Amino acid sequence: MVKALVTGGAGFIGSNLVISLVEKGYQLTVVDDLSMGVKANLATVADQVEFHEHDVCDHEFMHSILDEDFDYIYYLAAIASVADSVERPYETHQVNQESVVDTLEYLRVKGYQPKKFLFTSSAAVYGNYPELPKREDSRVQPLTPYAVDKYASERFTIDYGDLYGLSTVAIRFFNVFGPRQNPNSPYSGVLSIVTNCLLKDQQFTLYGDGSQTRDFIYVKDIVNALIFISEATNSYGVYNIGYGKKHALLDVIRMFEEAAGKKLKIQFAEARNGDIQESLADITRLKELGFKANWGLENGLREYWEYADGKSKW
Numbered sequence: 001m002v003k004a005l006v007t008g009g010a011g012f013i014g015s016n017l018v019i020s021l022v023e024k025g026y027q028l029t030v031v032d033d034l035s036m037g038v039k040a041n042l043a044t045v046a047d048q049v050e051f052h053e054h055d056v057c058d059h060e061f062m063h064s065i066l067d068e069d070f071d072y073i074y075y076l077a078a079i080a081s082v083a084d085s086v087e088r089p090y091e092t093h094q095v096n097q098e099s100v101v102d103t104l105e106y107l108r109v110k111g112y113q114p115k116k117f118l119f120t121s122s123a124a125v126y127g128n129y130p131e132l133p134k135r136e137d138s139r140v141q142p143l144t145p146y147a148v149d150k151y152a153s154e155r156f157t158i159d160y161g162d163l164y165g166l167s168t169v170a171i172r173f174f175n176v177f178g179p180r181q182n183p184n185s186p187y188s189g190v191l192s193i194v195t196n197c198l199l200k201d202q203q204f205t206l207y208g209d210g211s212q213t214r215d216f217i218y219v220k221d222i223v224n225a226l227i228f229i230s231e232a233t234n235s236y237g238v239y240n241i242g243y244g245k246k247h248a249l250l251d252v253i254r255m256f257e258e259a260a261g262k263k264l265k266i267q268f269a270e271a272r273n274g275d276i277q278e279s280l281a282d283i284t285r286l287k288e289l290g291f292k293a294n295w296g297l298e299n300g301l302r303e304y305w306e307y308a309d310g311k312s313k314w
Contacts, residue, residue, distance in 0.1 A: 210250025218300025
């Protein structure tokens with residue numbers, strides 16, 4: 001049986017990944033300290049995974065887990081709040097970089113050779129440079145401790161592959177949305193906040209005029225891409241994961257309203273400092289690897305609403 005470790009597996013993307021891997025018949029071990037994840041996200045597969053509520057910064061504990069010698073390691077554990085990284089730079093650094101390097105080093109020292117070690121990064125590493133679309137070899141401008149740590153951990157991941165023969169890959173998420181995304185923070189994914197406002201008939205605050213563009217991608221396509229990249233024997237380096245299409249935020253909200261059959265109450269506010277005006281992924285490398293998205297934006301929005309509205313139990 002194929003064995004996989006998912007750190008951060010009770011979070012938004014992690015839990016969706018875990019559920020898909022269980023459906024594929026993988027034997028799953030999940031590590032999550034539940035500081036950002038929710039154990040209920042794994043309720044449907046609770047009896048099919050080995051779950052550890054633990055901090056990935058506990059190196060001795062993580063070493064004991066890694067001694068199980070996994071076929072695949074998906075490293076999603078992170079303090080994902082940019083604002084939190086600004087408030088607590090060293091604490092977030094320990095999670096977002098030091099724990100990653102320690103894991104890679106333990107694999108190296110012990111001689112473990114997983115089929116793939118996959119590290120999840122973020123389009124935040126690109127910063128505010130105006131060039132579009134963003135290619136994996138575009139200039140980077142990490143502007144926060146979160147983005148700095150993500151970029152550094154990418155490089156450690158790739159360099160451990162190049163220098164020590166580990167099979168490693170790093171991916172950069174663009175704007176992910178879908179079931180199990182937490183709407184209870186002003187820094188959550190914007191579509192999860194929109195969903196919450198539609199469900200509760202509350203007012204949504206839109207910062208800026210809505211013309212800012214994003215490359216939104218449905219979480220099911222993200223999960224399929226993660227699995228595809230990890231299982232591809234010829235995957236290496238860094239991959240953007242998006243649809244390679246940019247949409248104005250206000251246009252996406254209108255599409256979501258149509259899927260929901262409801263109008264969103266919108267209050268416009270001044271754009272926030274540091275918010276990026278345009279974002280778009282170049283997904284040439286992902287396409288050349290052979291990956292094709294199944295859902296797309298409109299189908300993803302429709303399915304997300306059905307889930308949020310209780311019409312789908314997925």
